[in-house]
Amino acid sequence: MPWSTPFLTSLSIRGAYPATLPWLTTRDFVFDYLIIRAGFSASVIAERLATQSGKKVLIVDKRNHISGNAYDHYNEHGILVHKYGLHIFNTNSCEIFEYLSRFTRWGSYEHRVLASVDDQLVSIPINLDTINKLYGMDLNSFEVEDFFKALAEPKKYIYTSEDVVVSKVGRVLYEKFFRGDTRKQCGLDPSELDKSVIARIPTRNNRDARYFTDTYQPMPLHGFTRLFENMLNHPNIKVMLNTDYLEIQKAIPCREMVYTGSVDEFFDYRYAKLPYHSLDFEYETHNTQVFQPAPVINYPNEHLYTPMTEFKYLTGQEHSKTNIVYEFPKAEGDPYYPVPRPANQEIYKQDKALVDTRAGSHFVGRLATYKYYNMDQCVDQAFSVYK
Template identity: 65%
Template structure:
């Protein structure tokens, strides 16, 4: 008999398994239909011995000291500040758009002050910022928006930015400084030995049993348990009874090159050419020394594993119907990116999971020492 059956061994499920077992002495069964732990953040060594992220590049960044300290119980860190270049008009320029981006693209020598005026002249403010197009056109104007955002977004989402909620592009800043970091969070680092190793340490407890390659739907009736934490897609839990919630998927194509370094930045975005959106070279992220280097190319797909909930008003409405069903389902707690149909980063999911633990137990979620 388990106290808790937890579906999904990603951040949401693993943090709760760890807390309930180590923090509260509960007996936990953690299962995942994939054959590995770590969920979408899973990493592994490929055939050439290079550490890669199976489901695309995962860069850890957070402003939450609490989340960073919690995860630090299970991993040491490698300080890492992410940088991205975009291939636009035959040049590789920084994205987020900054002073160097505009000066290089237009062959100018603007100061930060002058760049503010440059943007102000071109920005078209919408009366109400509703869509992803409104966000960017309202900051930099239509021409720059079209070079960096329009085609990338159409490729990534199969929708025009004008058809997508503002939240998709709102977190990407536009800067008048030369700061070329992708993120500005207080804590930016990669788990020193990878995400999977961190998850292994998190789940290494006698009260946690992990079952992999098992679908919840096939075993839920046969495994005695008190309560459930469900981190898979919320529509699938209810057999898509109101219809499927739309998700965007990706296909990842990995390529190993017989050279130490292949591209001049960890990630190169390709908004306007190629069927893929971006190319990541993992060695920048992992710091691994190796004579070869592995890259991943991301090809957006309509079908496949559910990765990105698609934020549009009609989808939010459909989600609310499932959310109401979830609220009326006693003994089952829905949490994580897929179960809440929300575009959340890893740190937000960890914070959500720690919050749910506190709510379930009335205990603070501080880690009990090993």
């Protein structure tokens, strides 16, 4: 179903100045917290404050929907798609899984990715089958471990993403799988990026083709947006969409603030604009039940786009048609991923010094802390800030 619920729709602001709304003119109605944006970090903190602490919370978002970049919706053909590219939930935390289970039922899923390399589709992360198929060999787990060691270039110190890969699997596999992909996505060579960018991608000597090995990796049965709707469905939580918080922060009294937007934007780019990776998306609907042999196919070298995702693998939806999305990296646009480089961290440190001077303001999430977080890490950080 398209995103819409009575408790939220009634609070959406479409061109109306907030002070004209009846519920804003009550003098003694004061919110305890103003929360900027409605993604994972913001929504978890709002839910905890409302349900556990009895606080009154106002969430404000410039967009016309909740859920942040995890927003999903049904397209014109009735296919559930992710508006801002692929989002996969995975965690090893029982606490986080059980918490989110209060707001959604789950569908079974294990994420698998193929990479187009040397005119073949092979498993990524690199595993035993990847090597055997790529090189036409029949190695076992012990032999492939020796194969990796023979290719590896030992490094005394690991500083960059290039160091991470070549020290594990050598320069040939680095060029085939990682360098082109990283340059497209980040606009930078892996040798220019912090080791953390690629360190999360494992190399395996077995046939495990799962992208993640976390204990919990299901997908919300009815989508992420429904999960957020349930999370925010509380009388102490009000939501204003299509609204810049700068337009209402003086009109609506709040005791404290939780900010989950870009930290440099909050301070009006006092020192410099922090670089972020952005993305463009192109969606296609095809008159076939299945379009490609895996949920995601990466194209590290041969196209301008990087992954191609088919959503029905993720959602388990039964439909006579299917939808795919191409992701095109770009340097400018909506901020998606921080760029971990020493120079950028120096800029962030200056912003962080300003953050530390603001009593009653809490900066949470990927953009506000200029750090890459998975969804479960956003939830975990939100728990910590709430406590």
